Amino acid sequence: MLTIGSIEVEAPFVQAAMAGYSDRPMRRLARRYGAILTISEANLDRLIIQPGRKRGRLLHVPEDDHPVFAQLIGADPDEVARAAVAMTDAGFDAIDINFGCPVRKILGRRRGGFLLSQPDAALAIVRGVFTAVGSTHPVTVKMRRGTDNSPEAAGKVFRILDGVFEIGVSAVTMHPRTVKQRYVGPSDWSFLARVKEHVGDRVILGSGDLFSADACLRMLRETGIDGVTIARGCIGNPWIFEECLALSRGDPLPPPPSIGRQREAIRGHWSDLLDEYGEDMAAKIMRKFGIKYSEHHPMARPVRDAFIAARRPRDIEQILDRWYDPDADWPPVKRRERHGDLIAAGAQP
Ligand SMILES: Cc1cc2nc3c(=O)[nH]c(=O)nc-3n(C[C@H](O)[C@H](O)[C@H](O)COP(=O)(O)O)c2cc1C
Known part of the structure; x- marks a missing residue:
């Protein structure tokens, strides 16, 4: 069970936000294989509030795409708040605010991961969104463990963490890599345990290096967090959700997909x-x-x-x-061993 504000789902395995990937077809696929809660790609607030070619598509939420969180990325509290209203009006079930994106262009425009260096500006955005939609929809935040490895950067993250829960956000997703680290090197799960211990019964979702069902269950067990968001590990691998569900029921891992x-x-x-x-x-x-x-x-x-x-x-x-002819004589399918790090994550938020 995972509870995020008014939204309750029966399992804590969430399909993560991934620009260039977690569109409607991918979310639908994930749900078919057991994901209950999914998060959209990061949407630039301006694409939502200004007229444009993409806007209609971004604001379309079909009936079978629930519960779904809309993720927003922006720098101006008023603009992000207006985009949040448009997205909840369109049918998204919650708003997730991105303070994690490490892409240079985004950082240069004082958005995404840049905001981890500016707690006041970050909190102003969260306050703006919460005031606009928080009475009717859960608001959540996505963060990394700092802009870099320094104690100052971690201090700012904890300030933001405390501040957003004070404002009223329902959950924080923590990706325990630094912005500087982007996607390189292991994510530091011990930081998740530290965060969970710090926030007590507030809801923390974890992210980072979740390439197998076993890793998802291990993250939950080892860190005490409330749920996991599966990112690279579910690209071309929707079966990871049913595998997580099987392990969490105490069943053995299902065979690899035929x-x-x-x-x-x-x-x-x-x-x-x-x-x-x-x-x-x-x-x-x-x-x-x-x-x-x-x-x-x-x-x-x-x-x-x-x-x-x-x-x-x-x-x-x-x-x-x-x-993919199922009747052909293929060698046995083995569980895939290699993981999603081939994805050119550097090119995406
Ligand atoms: C291609 C790609 C795009 C991503 N886009 C987003 C995004 O739009 N919003 C977001 O919050 N995180 C984004 N992320 C970060 C993931 O949600 C996740 O936190 C990160 O990949 C760590 O998890 P993993 O090591 O299990 O992949 C992206 C990651 C990748 C690889």
Whole structure:
């Protein structure tokens, strides 16, 4: 059970916010395999409050996409608050504010992870959003453990942490890497334990290096936090959610996904991408997910190469026919050993 303000879900395994990934089709896929709560990609507040091509798509929440948190990123309290109103009006169930993004362009505009160096400015944004939507919707915050490794940076993070809970936020997601560290090097789970001990019964979600169900359960156990947000570990690997549910029930880990189940997941994802984006864009997106899906295939290398070479919808269909025929004689599927660090995280928030 995980409770975030008025939202209660039966399991603490959340699909994390990931720019360029956690769009509607990915969230739908995650839910199909057991994720209950999902978080959108980081949305720039201005894209939400100004008229523009993308706005309609970002503000569309279908009936089967609940509960879903909208993540916002911005620098001006008034603008972020206006975007929060637009997103809750559109049907998002909660607002998550991003103080973690390490992308240089975002930092340069005093957004995302930059705000960890400016507790007053960060708290003004949270206060603005809470005043605008906090009486009807949970507000949450995403943070890292500091801008860098210094005790001063950690001190600012604790100031922000205390401040946001005082304002009334319902939960904080902590990714215990520094902004400077981006995605390189291990995330420091001991910091999660420290944060949880500090905040007591306030809700903390953890993030960082959750590449297997076992890691998710271990993070919960070792740090005492309330829930986990699965990020790179669920790209091309929606089965991680059902695996988490099995382990949390005390059941053994389910077998790795058969070729038939892999086909079924990719097919469903592909069909949702086509509905969402149309053929050309869908093929581009499927290509990057396909590279991750290929890690489960017993012929991982050629399947990966086929996805890398895919440009058009026809190429994706051919991959499904050639490499995901459930009746063909494939070597046994093994549990994938390598993890999501191949994703060029540096290019994304
Ligand atoms: C490609 C990519 C995009 C991301 N985009 C976001 C984002 O939009 N908002 C956010 O709060 N975190 C974002 N993150 C951070 C993840 O949610 C997560 O905190 C981080 O990847 C650590 O978890 P992991 O080591 O299990 O992947 C992103 C990470 C990646 C790899």
